Amino acid sequence: MTIQRDILITEVALRDGSHAIAHQYTVDQVLRVAKALGEAGVPYIEVSHGDGLGGSSLQYGLSLTDELKLIEAAVSVSGDSKVAVLVLPGIGTIEDMKEAIKLGAKMARIATHVTEADVSAQHISKAKDMGLETVGFLMMSHMAPVDKLVEQAKLMESYGADTVYMVDSAGALLPHEVRERTRALRDHLGVNVGFHGHNNLSLAMANTLAAIEEGAVRIDGSIRCLGAGAGNTQTEVLVAVLERMGIQTGIDLYKIMDTAEEVVAPILQVPQEITRDNLVLGYAGVYSSFMLHAQRAAKKFGIDSRDILIELGKLKVVGGQEDMIIDVASEMAKARN
Numbered sequence: 023m024t025i026q027r028d029i030l031i032t033e034v035a036l037r038d039g040s041h042a043i044a045h046q047y048t049v050d051q052v053l054r055v056a057k058a059l060g061e062a063g064v065p066y067i068e069v070s071h072g073d074g075l076g077g078s079s080l081q082y083g084l085s086l087t088d089e090l091k092l093i094e095a096a097v098s099v100s101g102d103s104k105v106a107v108l109v110l111p112g113i114g115t116i117e118d119m120k121e122a123i124k125l126g127a128k129m130a131r132i133a134t135h136v137t138e139a140d141v142s143a144q145h146i147s148k149a150k151d152m153g154l155e156t157v158g159f160l161m162m163s164h165m166a167p168v169d170k171l172v173e174q175a176k177l178m179e180s181y182g183a184d185t186v187y188m189v190d191s192a193g194a195l196l197p198h199e200v201r202e203r204t205r206a207l208r209d210h211l212g213v214n215v216g217f218h219g220h221n222n223l224s225l226a227m228a229n230t231l232a233a234i235e236e237g238a239v240r241i242d243g244s245i246r247c248l249g250a251g252a253g254n255t256q257t258e259v260l261v262a263v264l265e266r267m268g269i270q271t272g273i274d275l276y277k278i279m280d281t282a283e284e285v286v287a288p289i290l291q292v293p294q295e296i297t298r299d300n301l302v303l304g305y306a307g308v309y310s311s312f313m314l315h316a317q318r319a320a321k322k323f324g325i326d327s328r329d330i331l332i333e334l335g336k337l338k339v340v341g342g343q344e345d346m347i348i349d350v351a352s353e354m355a356k357a358r359n
């Protein structure tokens with residue numbers, strides 16, 4: 023039987039959520055979550071270190087478990103769901119993708135800063151050659167004006183991406199900005215448009231609906247908001263809202279709610295809430311994945327983590343510049359003494 027899906031959801035808790043739990047996923051947790059997501063009918067499940075394949079490092083945070091073991095575990099229990107991997111050129115290599123394919127990964131999402139799509143050329147074309155469904159993932163999309171975003175998305179399309187995502191990494195975009203950007207992408211691309219939000223300003227759902235209304239057909243969610251910062255658009259809530267709107271996701275509402283409550287909630291180290299630090303991520307336009315790093319630096323140097331995040335926002339620090347968090351905190355501590 024073919025399942026009707028108007029919108030294809032990629033569940034990112036087993037990748038983006040890795041940031042929220044300091045990359046401490048165990049094989050057992052991944053087995054339980056991926057099995058339940060598969061049974062609920064989630065079409066795509068992303069599994070990798072939070073910063074993508076090869077991300078386990080002192081700079082980004084060491085994984086408790088080798089991500090290849092986590093991918094293998096997810097593939098073994100996820101049934102008809104496809105397992106996806108995230109790859110940031112400069113961190114994850116073509117060899118890493120080959121390993122993931124051997125284990126059964128079916129989709130690669132190649133992520134770059136919103137103005138640096140050119141560095142994705144080789145990864146996107148290789149991923150396509152190797153038979154993967156391929157997504158271009160333009161992170162920190164709030165940092166580029168609409169025409170720049172479109173230009174960069176077109177580059178990814180030209181390299182062979184099947185879908186290009188606007189990624190609101192900081193949860194900083196407002197609904198009218200998402201609307202305008204999605205419409206422009208829709209007007210200028212021949213491939214699917216996707217949206218990945220973060221809930222730091224409590225706008226992930228509103229932004230997701232704005233993106234869908236303007237033609238986005240690929241949407242990311244994290245179950246129980248298990249994503250970086252305040253998490254992403256909450257998958258089980260999104261399924262319910264879309265069902266009310268008559269939009270089919272092909273996901274079983276009761277099963278995804280049960281997964282959230284019984285399988286994912288016990289994994290959370292703290293509830294995923296819009297804490298003051300998460301709010302500041304969205305307000306200042308800072309990478310959601312910087313949160314735990316900033317909190318650690320705040321503790322070490324005795325600085326208010328909000329001041330560090332605001333300064334990082336002013337400096338327009340982007341992914342890969344995690345070392346700047348320590349620099350900023352130590353400069354602030356020096357200036358104070």
Ligand SMILES: CC[C@H](O)CC(=O)C(=O)O
Nearest residue numbers: 038072073161191311341
């Ligand atoms: C550092 C990679 C990042 O977590 C990817 C992502 O989900 C985002 O930019 O929001």
Ligand SMILES: [Mn+2]
Nearest residue numbers: 038191249250
């Ligand atoms: Mn994210």
